[in-house]
Amino acid sequence: xxxxxxxxxxxxxxxxxxxxxxxxxxxxxxxxxxxxxxxxxxxxxxxxxxxxxxxxxxxxxxxxxxxxxxxxxxxxxxxxxxxxxxxxxxxxxxxxxxxxxxxxxxxxxxxxxxxxxxxxxxxxxxxxxxxxxxxxxxxxxxxxxxxxxxxxxxxxxxxxxxxxxxxxxxxxxxxxxxxxxxxxxxxxxxxxxxxxxxxxxxxxxxxxxxxxxxxxxxxxxxxxxxxxxxxxxxxxxxxxxxxxxxxxxxxxxxxxxxxxxxxxxxxxxxxxxxxxxxxxxxxxxxxxxxxxxxxxxxxxxxxxxxxxxxxxxxxxxxxxxxxxxxxxxxxxxxxxxxxxxxxxxxxxxxxxxxxxxxxxxxxxxxxxxxxxxxxxxxxxxxxxxxxxxxxxxxxxxxxxxxxxxxxxxxxxxxxxxxxxxxxxxxxxxxxxxxxxxxxxxxxxxxxxxxxxxxxxxxxxxxx
Amino acid sequence: xxxxxxxxxxxxxxxxxxxxxxxxxxxxxxxxxxxxxxxxxxxxxxxxxxxxxxxxxxxxxxxxxxxxxxxxxxxxxxxxxxxxxxxxxxxxxxxxxxxxxxxxxxxxxxxxxxxxxxxxxxxxxxxxxxxxxxxxxxxxxxxxxxxxxxxxxxxxxxxxxxxxxxxxxxxxxxxxxxxxxxxxxxxxxxxxxxxxxxxxxxxxxxxxxxxxxxxxxxxxxxxxxxxxxxxxxxxxxxxxxxxxxxxxxxxxxxxxxxxxxxxxxxxxxxxxxxxxxxxxxxxxxxxxxxxxxxxxxxxxxxxxxxxxxxxxxxxxxxxxxxxxxxxxxxxxxxxxxxxxxxxxxxxxxxxxxxxxx
Numbered sequence: 001x002x003x004x005x006x007x008x009x010x011x012x013x014x015x016x017x018x019x020x021x022x023x024x025x026x027x028x029x030x031x032x033x034x035x036x037x038x039x040x041x042x043x044x045x046x047x048x049x050x051x052x053x054x055x056x057x058x059x060x061x062x063x064x065x066x067x068x069x070x071x072x073x074x075x076x077x078x079x080x081x082x083x084x085x086x087x088x089x090x091x092x093x094x095x096x097x098x099x100x101x102x103x104x105x106x107x108x109x110x111x112x113x114x115x116x117x118x119x120x121x122x123x124x125x126x127x128x129x130x131x132x133x134x135x136x137x138x139x140x141x142x143x144x145x146x147x148x149x150x151x152x153x154x155x156x157x158x159x160x161x162x163x164x165x166x167x168x169x170x171x172x173x174x175x176x177x178x179x180x181x182x183x184x185x186x187x188x189x190x191x192x193x194x195x196x197x198x199x200x201x202x203x204x205x206x207x208x209x210x211x212x213x214x215x216x217x218x219x220x221x222x223x224x225x226x227x228x229x230x231x232x233x234x235x236x237x238x239x240x241x242x243x244x245x246x247x248x249x250x251x252x253x254x255x256x257x258x259x260x261x262x263x264x265x266x267x268x269x270x271x272x273x274x275x276x277x278x279x280x281x282x283x284x285x286x287x288x289x290x291x292x293x294x295x296x297x298x299x300x301x302x303x304x305x306x307x308x309x310x311x312x313x314x315x316x317x318x319x320x321x322x323x324x325x326x327x328x329x330x331x332x333x334x335x336x337x338x339x340x341x342x343x344x345x346x347x348x349x350x351x352x353x354x355x356x357x358x359x360x361x362x363x364x365x366x367x368x369x370x371x372x373x374x375x376x377x378x379x380x381x382x383x384x385x386x387x388x389x390x391x392x393x394x395x396x397x398x399x400x401x402x403x404x405x406x407x408x409x410x411x412x413x414x415x416x417x418x419x420x421x422x423x424x425x426x427x428x429x430x431x432x433x434x435x436x437x438x439x440x441x442x443x444x445x446x447x448x449x450x451x452x453x454x455x456x457x458x459x460x461x462x463x
Numbered sequence: 464x465x466x467x468x469x470x471x472x473x474x475x476x477x478x479x480x481x482x483x484x485x486x487x488x489x490x491x492x493x494x495x496x497x498x499x500x501x502x503x504x505x506x507x508x509x510x511x512x513x514x515x516x517x518x519x520x521x522x523x524x525x526x527x528x529x530x531x532x533x534x535x536x537x538x539x540x541x542x543x544x545x546x547x548x549x550x551x552x553x554x555x556x557x558x559x560x561x562x563x564x565x566x567x568x569x570x571x572x573x574x575x576x577x578x579x580x581x582x583x584x585x586x587x588x589x590x591x592x593x594x595x596x597x598x599x600x601x602x603x604x605x606x607x608x609x610x611x612x613x614x615x616x617x618x619x620x621x622x623x624x625x626x627x628x629x630x631x632x633x634x635x636x637x638x639x640x641x642x643x644x645x646x647x648x649x650x651x652x653x654x655x656x657x658x659x660x661x662x663x664x665x666x667x668x669x670x671x672x673x674x675x676x677x678x679x680x681x682x683x684x685x686x687x688x689x690x691x692x693x694x695x696x697x698x699x700x701x702x703x704x705x706x707x708x709x710x711x712x713x714x715x716x717x718x719x720x721x722x723x724x725x726x727x728x729x730x731x732x733x734x735x736x737x738x739x740x741x742x743x744x745x746x747x748x749x750x751x752x753x754x755x756x757x758x759x760x761x762x763x764x765x766x767x768x769x770x771x772x773x774x775x776x777x778x779x780x781x782x783x784x785x786x787x788x789x790x791x792x793x794x795x796x797x798x799x800x801x802x803x804x805x806x807x808x809x810x811x812x813x814x815x816x817x818x819x820x
Contacts, residue, residue, distance in 0.1 A: 271718075277718070278714060278715050278718060278719070281711060281714055282715075285707050285708065285710075285711050288704070288707060289704035289707055292700040292704050293704050296700060297700065297701065300492065300692055300701070302496075302497070304497045308708055315711065315715060
């Protein structure tokens, strides 16, 4: 409530994070997996004394440096901007709890960025063995960044009972390690490591596809076949990781997966099931077509094929990350903070004293009633919904009269245990007056003919 | 065991000849080989349409109950929403991939002798696919499909002399009604497939007969320098891989962006804002609109139809104009005409969407 609202029309602020994050994850996981790929490939080239391999690894390392060092870092900073603006409360909780974790991670970032630059610029300038060691330093430090960020990401889904026991007492940071090694930490680390290894292979197919088949047919085949093998660990272990992960997720979140099996609605929550299925289908497709295109027909493998595989990987990564985010609903930090930034412990207080009690961000240009409704919408609906675009409230509320909009809000406010909405939407908090203001605001938005200046009919108490 | 089954079949069906043919058939390999996949992708999407269409047919009821049956498919039947979404998305992807296929054939000059008939049948298939799309769009009878069909029928009604006659036959009366649904349904599931399948057979047979054309840049090279890969198993595997990718894209679209079902159509209601035909009809629709605004009354309509018909006719008969390879001026003119057509289509479509924004 102490933060201004960031309203992004049409796509919604959540998608701003989503778009940056999916792009970032594709690259940052390449940074980790590719970090292992480089020294392992270099060691192979040194052992075999192959000049072809060495030249190719040099080319690949330049590509790697540009993709990860430029696009990876810039998009990483972009995520910070986006989450800070969209979920200030959640970001604040994370910073208060994990500032030490991030400090460690930034140390590794610095080591990463330094060593990859050294690695690239010292080809043929320092002894081979030393160069390989630089590669290994990069690999270890980039794996460490994954080891750390994984603790923070999984914390948001499953903070664990120990941390939840101290949440809100000011002693949260004392349970840092419990929060860090939370219930989904290890299965998630396994899955992310597998994805990193796969992405190392997938991105290396891009540079591999550019090898001239007329000049180096045998080398192209051996390079592509070796790189294709990087997809095997995922193929074998990923199902195991997924089952382990889902086993560690609380029953209530797992139930969300069965909720969405046979329901329809663009942008509704039932999509999480579909997203998981798409992720599985797409991942299987990647393995199959990589086998046929790159392993069986390496000579005909072109940049278009490699790009197609990369796009499929983007689909798999995107749906995977999106379903992980959605599985967290109705929370942004499991059982601690709802997806609209309301702490579970604050609900009673806000219902008693008002959601807007400390809000500085009321619109002064319109009637106070309208301004209240608008602030309620921005604060409590806006992190997941938009008015006219993604999960459009105008569309979802179309055809309802004022009373009917009010009953939806009452249902969300009362938050009875048997309501389906409870499975994926946070409770609506606030006083009856505030909720009525929200009702009138949403009704006026869905029915533009009704101007906000017209007085609403007699307000029925929502309690 | 498999061996003996194969032998039994081979003796009766000569399977060996088929595989020998597939092995002998080669696909040219060059910088533009990527475009060869699009015919196969179109075929694959058509197969999906048959499959999902048959499933929808199980529950769809044309006529007065059309909307109710689609509502049941979407909200009541298990995975009905998925099949319906897949069918609708696939229809759009199908037309898109045929368009890509057509333009790639055009710019690779694959319509030249002896492939003229392949070009003609291809255009006819595109035309039928558009009719498939148009007739299928009405079937749910929700608000959007009803009014879009009403608007879309303005295009044939502008045809000189026979416009009103044709439109009335299609509509089954002066207005879009349950009769129209019945007629469009018959068109969609009986008449169009009856026309489409034999034409498709001829089209595919011609591709096998003449093989893949190579673009002029490749043709200029001596035979010894041109590269090919065997169709089976090399290109076939890649074709399957592309089909699999296509299937993934379709699965993503159909499941994440399920096709909407609006309110039941109410003929008495006023046309809602922003009603427009599907994207693949946007270009002709917008051209007619612009010309209708420029020229007063019937003159504009006739001029629009005339211009569009001439353009289309020129497009269809291009193999007769640019039929021989290495005829410099004609080849170049055809190329410019192609560029003009693509640009005109993109611009008018964009303007059309801009206008209803």
